[in-house]
Amino acid sequence: MSPEEPPHVTVIGLGYVGLPLAMVLAKQFPTTGLDVDLKRIAELKRGHDRTGEVDQSRMASTSLVLTCEPHDCPPCDFYIVTVPTPIDQNNRPDLSIVEAASRTVGKMVAKSVADGRTPIVVYESTVYPGVTEDICAPILEQVSGHECGTDFFLAYSPERINPGDREHxxxxxxxxxxxQTPEVLEKVAQLYGAITSGGVFRAASIRAAEAAKVIENAQRDINIAFMNEIAQIFGRMDLSTWDVLEAARTKWNFLPFAPGLVGGHCIGVDPYYLSFRAEELGHDPKVILAGRDVNDRMAEWVGERLHAARGATKGTALVLGLTFKEDVPDLRNSKVADLVASLARFGHDVTVHDPHADAAEALHEYGLTLDETALDRNYDLVLLAVPHREYLEMGAARFRALTTPGGTLADLKGALGGAADWTL
Incomplete structure (x- = not known):
């Protein structure tokens, strides 16, 4: 790359994180977006983003080059990895996707070095401290045939995308x-500094940046766990948690967290990355795992409380909302699915409705069938689980009309302003 030539960038993984990042990078630099999902690339080329993060007009006007073939990517100066890092069924980190992405990038690094470039590989995927240097770097070296720290370099910049958030x-x-070095840090700072008005913060090391990401989400998880625990305590007292929080929030330094189901790909997952590494080092992460235990059990507790609110009598139930949060189509790690399963175990005939969720994905991931005609019938129990904008526009009276005489209207997040029979 000549001094006058702008850096070329390839973003690997075009999901909730990678696509918005690639789009803003493409405004400033020649950028290629790579995703192994052929269907995803075909949809994006047609201007459709199934995540809802980028609208059709932006897709139509972007200079971003889209491909599902690594060999189509030109030699680049920056490779940014934004692939998922989930957990397995035992709540242990599953690094298989980021490892596979590293193998793919390793081949592209070899092409860039052959082109006379010294590429920088930036990881944005959430990991525990040490993964970038201790796990990803050896894969890159092995596949590329080049030396890390000499022929190519490492960097880490934690993703901070909040699905559905149009402000941040x-x-x-x-x-x-x-x-990896002060020089590399400055190059990465210049790259990201060119695309955000919020500025950049230069972390002391790659490990410090990795750790910052996992504790951001672990902190939220622990605070929500406290809210969920007090909701369970106050539930035994027949005391509204929302009434208590309304009073407590008048204190200037009271933290504005609220109880609820903790799902999604970040808050319900990242603490396990930190606790896994802690246990490897011989430390028992009591607080982190206690918070995870409270939040993981919350859906079952809500199911029990709703069943009790119905006098322990099974009947028909409508659950409104399945995605992990309002106004997004993201079904990853949805705890509403666990709540549906809990109601079903108590014998309730559960119908699920969600205007944002993909029906095929709901069936594949959770075995749940979304009913588009669900709002045309009445139910013994109506639960507003995820307060999508479409539901709030219906108004409390419409929800009451869905409830059979003597039925129960439940509002998980207190979105109906006290109009429900049951809430946390």
Missing amino acids: TIDKITKVVSG
């Missing part, structure tokens, strides 16, 4: 950056 977008937030 990638072009406005502060971006934490780190690099």
